[in-house]
Amino acid sequence: MNAMNLEEFEDSLDRWGCDLENWPESIAEPARGLLEQSRTAQALLEHAQDLDALLADLPEHHAAAGLKTRIISDLPADPWQPFRDFLRGSLWRPALVASLPLLAGFAVGLSHGYQEPDPTTAEMSILALSISYEDFENGQ
Amino acid sequence: MTSIETDSDDALMAAVARRDRSAFATLVQRHADAVYGYLLRMTGSRADTEDLTQETFLRLWNKAGTYRAGQVRLSTWLHRIAHNLAVDLFRREPQSVQTQPDEDLNNGTSLFEKQAATDTLRRLETALGRLPENQRAALLLCQTRGFSNSEAADILGINTRALESLLARARRTLRGKFYDSGDIP
Numbered sequence: 001m002n003a004m005n006l007e008e009f010e011d012s013l014d015r016w017g018c019d020l021e022n023w024p025e026s027i028a029e030p031a032r033g034l035l036e037q038s039r040t041a042q043a044l045l046e047h048a049q050d051l052d053a054l055l056a057d058l059p060e061h062h063a064a065a066g067l068k069t070r071i072i073s074d075l076p077a078d079p080w081q082p083f084r085d086f087l088r089g090s091l092w093r094p095a096l097v098a099s100l101p102l103l104a105g106f107a108v109g110l111s112h113g114y115q116e117p118d119p120t121t122a123e124m125s126i127l128a129l130s131i132s133y134e135d136f137e138n139g140q
Numbered sequence: 141m142t143s144i145e146t147d148s149d150d151a152l153m154a155a156v157a158r159r160d161r162s163a164f165a166t167l168v169q170r171h172a173d174a175v176y177g178y179l180l181r182m183t184g185s186r187a188d189t190e191d192l193t194q195e196t197f198l199r200l201w202n203k204a205g206t207y208r209a210g211q212v213r214l215s216t217w218l219h220r221i222a223h224n225l226a227v228d229l230f231r232r233e234p235q236s237v238q239t240q241p242d243e244d245l246n247n248g249t250s251l252f253e254k255q256a257a258t259d260t261l262r263r264l265e266t267a268l269g270r271l272p273e274n275q276r277a278a279l280l281l282c283q284t285r286g287f288s289n290s291e292a293a294d295i296l297g298i299n300t301r302a303l304e305s306l307l308a309r310a311r312r313t314l315r316g317k318f319y320d321s322g323d324i325p
Binding site: 011013014015016017047048051052054055056057058059060061062063064067068070071072074075078 | 159161164165168169172173175176180190193194198201260264265268279282283284289304305307308309311312314315318
């Protein structure tokens with residue numbers, strides 16, 4: 001265990017506060033050793049505890065009720081709120097959700113339309129053969 | 141039976157992200173005092189504090205969708221917004237930074253007079269108000285708002301070691317300003 005001097009003790013007190021349980025253990029241990037031996041260290045700790053106690057005694061400042069009301073009432077209006085309320089409170093919500101895939105299918109179908117598929121290579125070969133056979137039968 | 145008043149902050153934030161105004165109102169009732177108290181000691185001005193508190197909650201409303209439950213406590217998230225707004229104010233209007241708390245802090249509030257009508261506490265408040273902003277913020281967050289060092293570092297946007305250095309300087313400076321003014325108990 002490394003010994004700790006008063007300067008290090010005071011610096012640690014300022015960094016981590018009066019409760020040695022909150023100090024890194026590698027520093028708290030020599031600090032406890034110093035506290036057992038040094039009256040000056042004990043006085044520094046008591047001094048810091050007094051200041052912490054005073055800080056804890058500082059009064060809380062509360063927001064006025066009027067401010068809280070203003071914060072709540074000044075929220076920007078939401079144009080979608082009536083629609084949200086309707087969906088939230090009605091039986092239409094599950095029906096609407098269930099119909100979404102159907103609507104999506106319609107949307108996809110309408111956006112693509114019907115297209116004649118391109119002839120494949122096999123289809124082109126058959127077409128070419130049939131034309132050649134017709135030529136053969138006609139004696140050409 | 142559950143009611144919105146007993147819902148967790150995370151549940152309420154999920155509701156706010158769905159534009160639920162009653163959840164927002166509950167969060168305002170729950171957190172406005174803490175945000176207000178922090179900002180009042182940071183700015184020293186009641187008017188600025190009211191504006192910044194309102195702006196903090198407006199941002200909560202607008203950015204609720206970006207809040208990630210479980211990653212950070214809502215109070216930490218809110219104080220981070222509030223702190224950034226205070227820093228913006230200090231940059232925008234350096235003359236508005238009051239090195240000494242205004243009358244509201246020292247004399248004007250009946251609560252102060254009722255609960256802490258002692259010269260010692262009043263002078264401590266003044267000494268606190270004279271700390272540099274970043275030191276005051278570190279000390280307020282850790283000492284009076286109960287945040288851990290890592291949470292306070294997160295709020296201030298610095299690493300934990302930097303926060304510890306700030307705290308050390310803050311406590312040293314406060315001790316100097318306070319005890320040198322003849323208030324040793």
